[in-house]
Amino acid sequence: MSNSAVDRAAHLTTLRTAPPSRRRARGIAFPAAGASSAGRGRFLAVTVGIIALLFVCALAGLMVGSVSIPAGTALSIVVHWLSGGWLVTPDWREAYEIIIVQTRIPRVILAAVVGASLGVSGMVIQAIVRNPLAGPSILGVSSGAATGAVIVMRFGLVTLGAFTLHIAAFLGGLAALTIVFWIARTGGQMTPTRLVLAGVAMSAVLSAVTSLLVLTSPDPQLAARVLFWTLGGFGSAQWKLLPIPVIALVIGLAIMLVQARRLNLLMAGDESAVALGLDVERFRRGMFVLTAALTGITVAVSGVIGFVGLIMPHIVRLLVGADHRRALPAVALLGASFTIAADLVARSIIAPLELPVGIVTALVGGPFFIWLLRRDARSLGVVK
Amino acid sequence: MTVRAGTQTLVDDVTLEVPPGMFLGLLGPNGAGKSTLLRTVYRMIRPDAGVVRLNGEDAWRRAAAWVARHVGAVVQDMPAEFPLTVRDVVAMGRSAHKALLEPDTPHDAALIDAAIALQQLGEFQHRTFRTLSGGERQRALLARALVQQPQILVLDEPTNHLDIHYQLSLLRFVREIGVTVIAALHDLNLAAMFCDRLCLMDRGRVVALGTPEDVLTPARLGEVYGVDATIQRHPRTGTVWVLPG
Numbered sequence: 001m002s003n004s005a006v007d008r009a010a011h012l013t014t015l016r017t018a019p020p021s022r023r024r025a026r027g028i029a030f031p032a033a034g035a036s037s038a039g040r041g042r043f044l045a046v047t048v049g050i051i052a053l054l055f056v057c058a059l060a061g062l063m064v065g066s067v068s069i070p071a072g073t074a075l076s077i078v079v080h081w082l083s084g085g086w087l088v089t090p091d092w093r094e095a096y097e098i099i100i101v102q103t104r105i106p107r108v109i110l111a112a113v114v115g116a117s118l119g120v121s122g123m124v125i126q127a128i129v130r131n132p133l134a135g136p137s138i139l140g141v142s143s144g145a146a147t148g149a150v151i152v153m154r155f156g157l158v159t160l161g162a163f164t165l166h167i168a169a170f171l172g173g174l175a176a177l178t179i180v181f182w183i184a185r186t187g188g189q190m191t192p193t194r195l196v197l198a199g200v201a202m203s204a205v206l207s208a209v210t211s212l213l214v215l216t217s218p219d220p221q222l223a224a225r226v227l228f229w230t231l232g233g234f235g236s237a238q239w240k241l242l243p244i245p246v247i248a249l250v251i252g253l254a255i256m257l258v259q260a261r262r263l264n265l266l267m268a269g270d271e272s273a274v275a276l277g278l279d280v281e282r283f284r285r286g287m288f289v290l291t292a293a294l295t296g297i298t299v300a301v302s303g304v305i306g307f308v309g310l311i312m313p314h315i316v317r318l319l320v321g322a323d324h325r326r327a328l329p330a331v332a333l334l335g336a337s338f339t340i341a342a343d344l345v346a347r348s349i350i351a352p353l354e355l356p357v358g359i360v361t362a363l364v365g366g367p368f369f370i371w372l373l374r375r376d377a378r379s380l381g382v383v384k
Numbered sequence: 385m386t387v388r389a390g391t392q393t394l395v396d397d398v399t400l401e402v403p404p405g406m407f408l409g410l411l412g413p414n415g416a417g418k419s420t421l422l423r424t425v426y427r428m429i430r431p432d433a434g435v436v437r438l439n440g441e442d443a444w445r446r447a448a449a450w451v452a453r454h455v456g457a458v459v460q461d462m463p464a465e466f467p468l469t470v471r472d473v474v475a476m477g478r479s480a481h482k483a484l485l486e487p488d489t490p491h492d493a494a495l496i497d498a499a500i501a502l503q504q505l506g507e508f509q510h511r512t513f514r515t516l517s518g519g520e521r522q523r524a525l526l527a528r529a530l531v532q533q534p535q536i537l538v539l540d541e542p543t544n545h546l547d548i549h550y551q552l553s554l555l556r557f558v559r560e561i562g563v564t565v566i567a568a569l570h571d572l573n574l575a576a577m578f579c580d581r582l583c584l585m586d587r588g589r590v591v592a593l594g595t596p597e598d599v600l601t602p603a604r605l606g607e608v609y610g611v612d613a614t615i616q617r618h619p620r621t622g623t624v625w626v627l628p629g
Contacts, residue, residue: 007501012561014498015530017491132465261479267468268476269461272525275426276532277452277480322466 043326046319050333054112057340061108062100064348069096077101107237111343111357112336113245114234114298115308119335120253120328121291121298122309123316127266127324128284128291129192132317133373135310136295139195139288140176140202142306145299146230147206147213148172153225154213166244166300173296176202177288191270195288231356232303234343245301252294253332259287260324267322305358307365308335314372385434387420394420395431396588404535407558407565409579411572411599413609416585418568422538425566426457438536452480456534458525458542464514470524471509474499477531492531499527502557518545526554530561539567543574576600576624584608596624 062074069077073092077100080088090097121136129138136142148168151157157164183198184191210230214223256263262283265273273280298305316331339357342364346357387395395417402408410418423429424436427443436443443451456477463473477499478492500509503523508516513524522545529537537558543551551571555578558565569575575582576596584592584599586608592599605613605626614627 011498011502014494015502015533017495130465258484261482261484264472265476265479267466268463268473271428271459271461272463272476274428274448275452275455275457275459275538276476276528277447277449279448317467321472322468323472
């Protein structure tokens with residue numbers, strides 16, 4: 001080796017040193033504190049940029065609609081509302097306030113929460129199956145949730161009250177996941193490839209079941225309702241709908257951030273991850289259930305919205321790198337911005353009618369995905 | 385110990401003891417069970433019978449992270465799907481030493497710097513892993529194993545993808561850093577040059593165990609590999625030198 005002998009000896013000595021203090025430094029870590037300091041300034045700059053983007057998208061989401069409200073007024077109303085009427089003296093029409101507070105704020109929050117949930121779920125699923133082309137829909141959870149909801153619509157089951165649809169969607173997603181698990185585990189280890197193939201097969205069967213239910217239905221309106229729902233949308237946003245997805249996102253993201261170091265190891269491959277000290281099978285199973293729950297809940301509140309969980313993680317990795325300690329918070333913010341913007345397009349492009357937001361995300365995400373495939377098929381592991 | 389997969393026995397009643405500081409080379413034809421044996425050491429495969437003891441403790445009675453603090457492994461899979469930088473990959477080696485949420489400390493950074501410098505990866509450290517050549521990748525994986533601060537280094541075909549210069553420097557390096565090394569090797573001459581002891585395996589069993597002189601004999605090479613070989617001494621180093629044909 002060309003290092004001088006002195007350097008070499010010094011490096012070897014460093015490698016043998018124990019941590020300076022026996023007491024372990026514990027405490028909440030700022031994401032990736034200290035790691036690759038060269039990228040740290042960039043990480044902060046990108047984060048500030050994404051937060052600014054989120055702010056702009058959210059503000060636009062409050063302004064645009066059947067009644068357009070100027071940015072200044074919209075902001076004043078939000079500040080007024082947040083401060084409980086203390087900070088700003090109202091100088092606007094009362095109808096504006098009702099529109100903003102009762103309709104648009106919950107809608108923007110719902111879109112943001114769903115986008116963030118799909119973004120982080122997608123990122124974690126890609127690490128779990130070690131394939132950057134995977135997404136929340138690949139494991140059959142989305143189609144399971146859709147099937148659950150369609151069963152409720154088809155047979156008019158409303159026994160559980162207003163949330164029947166949501167509960168059915170959640171349970172459908174979980175049931176699909178359990179079956180995918182069972183298929184993937186048959187005959188030994190649960191490998192990423194088996195998981196993906198089981199998920200694809202499951203999705204195919206479930207969409208056939210959904211179609212069958214719709215086609216044999218006596219209700220001629222059902223097809224349209226199901227179609228609208230399976231393409232996703234935030235039209236049903238209300239305050240009372242928000243607590244469950246918000247809590248799920250907060251808890252889910254917290255767990256993922258705590259486990260971020262281990263998620264990183266999954267990207268190294270199973271063999272390496274084990275050698276680096278991770279109980280791979282157990283960890284993968286736990287993360288799988290977590291992402292399934294998060295995805296199931298988003299489908300329950302907003303229908304199936306494609307491509308967010310597939311595309312956002314890619315963009316984030318290009319911006320801040322693949323380390324989950326940085327990438328997870330970034331993908332939550334970017335996913336939120338993207339769905340708010342997509343919803344904005346969906347409700348203004350053919351106003352006063354609304355497009356299902358899933359159409360917008362697919363029209364943007366699909367071509368991006370194709371571009372990604374063509375740009376870098378080899379490095380994505382598509383071609384070995 | 386014994387390892388089975390279905391009806392096949394991959395490692396058949398093998399007992400090996402590796403004292404601290406020894407460089408043990410595992411030899412044998414493809415499918416002899418070398419990799420399987422190594423995988424039991426870093427806790428990838430649980431033996432169907434028998435135990436793996438590290439410092440006298442049963443590896444399967446301890447957590448995966450405990451084993452990773454004692455055993456560093458250079459394995460065949462490459463983290464090339466995601467845009468991880470070389471530094472990200474090397475830093476993964478610290479994981480088993482960290483509590484959840486514990487940030488990377490200056491101590492970790494110093495270890496990572498040292499391993500990167502030793503493997504001469506300084507200029508690549510902010511490049512993504514997948515843009516590296518095969519040899520550079522192998523060195524990055526060795527650097528990752530080094531920051532685990534292992535007492536035992538497990539190497540599965542470490543000289544794959546390396547040119548002759550890096551083959552020699554890698555083996556010389558791991559021999560000199562004073563850790564116990566268990567390596568599966570294909571090149572008999574490299575094995576003879578660097579290993580203290582060789583273990584020749586065939587169909588899951590140990591055929592011979594001892595110094596290179598004891599293990600590498602024309603009769604055994606004929607029996608295990610089915611090749612006719614002449615054994616000589618290396619003119620300069622004096623180590624056993626195998627000339628096939």
